[in-house]
Amino acid sequence: MLTSEQLHDIVKSALTVVELDNNPVELYQPITYTLNLGGKRIRPVMVLMACEMFGGNVQTAINPAVAIEIFHNFTLLHDDIMDNASIRRGKPTVFKKWNTNVAILSGDTMFAIAYWHLAKSESKVLHNVLSIFTKAAIEVCEGQQYDMNYETIDNVTVPEYIEMIRLKTGVLIAASLKTGAVVANASAEDVDNIYKFGECVGLAFQLKDDLLDVYGNEVTFGKQIGGDIMTNKKTFLYIKALQEAKGEDLSALKKYFAITDVDRNEKVGAVTEIYNRLKVKEAAIELINEYYLSAQFYFDALSIDKERKTILKKYSDNLMNRDF
């Protein structure tokens, strides 16, 4: 079996040969820029990994893997406009480097290019792969809408937040694993279990992301610390803090999450102090561990030899315990 590093290299090579040397350059330059920003390539690696785990030929999974990675990068590109984010992976976002119109249109084109690669999937799995991909794409958009809604709603609950990140992050990781399994002709039960496993990993992964956005290291994380706080995002940390806060902490939290025109150091510093006092970091870690255990449950149910499973186990453990 190939290692995760080897699968990562296959993804990297496959992305390098994506044909983007087209006209008009104004459209394709931002796409090349976006795909060259790098990133962890988690989703395409997971497509290939699931395919291998179920005894499929990795070559037949490359096109859907590339499609999912291009789609994922498209969503980041459009999300950055909507979130008014200036930095992505340590570099200026497309809408900041170019402009909003360029970002909208090159994003749209990436979405179409993703389908171009998906359409090259083998005929016998095309229908299935297309449905998995498209359902995930729609759900990712729904998740992003909830995310935006929650910016202006005061009383978002933890379950509402969890459903939002399931849609925004969980389903695409789940769909990646499911796609690999489907390409490898896995049983319906295994396909179902690996999808649920992926959802749990995705949820844990996103909660970890929330955590790193406040408690991470700017250099290894590749984003400005406190971005979620600055844009008044109702992350798990905020929702949990709001639930626990009393007196001055409560009014300070509410005050800071009602304004945007404020010094970055002041706001991020003050909110982080409140988070520290209310131990929301610890609550997040606890919830991450819960999803970790659920993921384990679905993982154990997969009807394949333990040694074939090791690679995905190691890879997903690493994701849930990362500091980058």
Add this chain to the structure above:
Amino acid sequence: MLTSEQLHDIVKSALTVVELDNNPVELYQPITYTLNLGGKRIRPVMVLMACEMFGGNVQTAINPAVAIEIFHNFTLLHDDIMDNASIRRGKPTVFKKWNTNVAILSGDTMFAIAYWHLAKSESKVLHNVLSIFTKAAIEVCEGQQYDMNYETIDNVTVPEYIEMIRLKTGVLIAASLKTGAVVANASAEDVDNIYKFGECVGLAFQLKDDLLDVYGNEVTFGKQIGGDIMTNKKTFLYIKALQEAKGEDLSALKKYFAITDVDRNEKVGAVTEIYNRLKVKEAAIELINEYYLSAQFYFDALSIDKERKTILKKYSDNLMNRDF
């Protein structure tokens, strides 16, 4: 054979049952709004018409027809943001009625929903239909990028302009007809000829649109007259006028197309007067007729009985000679 009115009704019913009663409502309301704005439904009618012409079962063409119409409406939604257009089909555009973020995201979702319907195509044509659709989608984005580029470039030529509208408008009409033909299992030669026919009809159609934007009737056209002039769009009328203009007309044209902060009546009035003097309306009509003749050439080459062709002939003639 079904009439174009009957095909239009089939499209209308099919669009009515598109499931959009989902959450979050903030995402789906603008989609429902957009699809309910109406419009001529040219592209889906053409999918069904081509299918019928080549002896296919119209029922098998409904899903790709709906997909193409949803995609087309998605492009309009995003184009309106990029063009800063406030009115579409007599109603406020989505980004004006809601906001830019909602317009971006509901547009993205429409693109995915389009694929959801496309994926329901019959297995034996799925690969082909998917490729036609995706190639057209990418080209439409390329066309929109050229369109935006030309807003700030001084010396756009007529051939450059024609290539832009071929991409932006021609290819989707061509792809609609091609899709219908493919679903009906038409010969490769017929598929090729109906595509080229569609491109010519699309070009004539767009040139007619340019003409109506200046010389149309606001009520029947459903848009504010002079929108292209106000946004400094290099339409055929402008490019031709710039080529022909001398002295005061030339400097006035250049002056007006370098500014946006100007009274609407003044700008549209002055530019229209110049257009009148330079007879660019007549030049546009001549070019429309040229594409009409080319369309006729490809149409005649289609290997089907003349009486089966009548419906598409009548429908496309009507499009090229419309005043709405």
